[in-house]
Amino acid sequence: MKKMLNRADILLIILLLFISLTPLLFLTSQKPDRVYADITVEGKLTRRIPLSGHTGRDIFVISHDGHSNTIVVEDDTIAVTEADCPDKRCILQGPAQKPGGIIACLPHKLLIEVKGEQPEADLIPMR
Amino acid sequence: MNPTQKIVYLALLTGQSLALFLLEGLIPLPFLAPGAKLGLANLITLIALYTLPRWQDAALVLFLRILLASLFGGGPTILLYSLSGGVLSFAAMALLKKSGRFTPLGISSAGGFFHHIGQLLAASLIIGGPQLFAYLPILGPCGLLTGFLLGGTASKILVHIKIVV
Secondary structure (H helix, E strand, O other): OOOOOOHHHHHHHHHHHHHHHHHHHHOOOOOOOEEEEEEEEOOEEEEEEEOOOOOOEEEEEEEEOOEEEEEEEEOOEEEEEEEOOOOOHHHHOOOEOOOOOEEEEHHHOEEEEEEEEOOHHHHOOOO | OOHHHHHHHHHHHHHHHHHHHHHHHHOOOOOOOOOOOOOOOHHHHHHHHHHOOOHHHHHHHHHHHHHHHHHHHOOHHHHHHHHHHHHHHHHHHHHHHHHOOOOHHHHHHHHHHHHHHHHHHHHHHHHOOHHHHHHHHHHHHHHHHHHHHHHHHHHHHHHHHHHHO
16 A cells, blocks of 8 residues: 655655745844835835834725725734725734734735834945 | 546536535634635545546636636635636646655645645735735645645545545
8 A cells, every 4th residue: 555645745845834934034033113014005105104103093094996994003003994895804914013014905905014124224334 | 437427527526626615614714814724625626636537627627616616705806816826736736646756645735835825926916016925934834734634635535436436
């Protein structure tokens, strides 16, 4: 009888596992000093919201092509609380806070990306 | 298999995978990342790939299921994601099977993985950038795990199904 799992299978699975982790290389771990959220609709930047230093609760609605998403910015977090899309995944994804965090509403082609600006010191060229 | 037997078998497989797809929709799952799911219907795709003599027939079962599933409760967006995930996953599984080096476990794991790659590629085209690949460290292992478990189930089923066909 043939073995259930052979060596080629294990190598394949390990290889694919490594491929899964490659995006982690592109996420920076440095602590940024200014965090903001970019809201893009169909690839176009529609709003930039500063998150660091933000206090209180702001609510606004992004409308596009008859679709709408209600976005709440509370202190330094951003979340989608209401949407008229069929799957509501944008709401389920919860709030985003750290740079690299994203909230997507694919039916509406809406993407919220939390980004951070690196401290100024990084920009000074070495002498 | 004569032509009539083949049509009946294809119809049975399509019906079963559609039933599994709808059943999966009833199972509540914790939300991990957008697109993460069990992919129960892939079990039938795998069985089709192993029991049908031509890969084109297995592809037919897959296409029919995706089309019917999106009619039953998906819509155009879901159709696009199922199709991009399904096609890439099927291509990967068919090629790996053809190489003859892998067991259903490995092939199914790769299928689960490439389903997510396909979906992320489609999502990147819609969003207009590769940002969503940030979910790959979660989605990739999820796909490998569900694929692995389905592969195990499929190999248990295949032992019995060969006697009938």
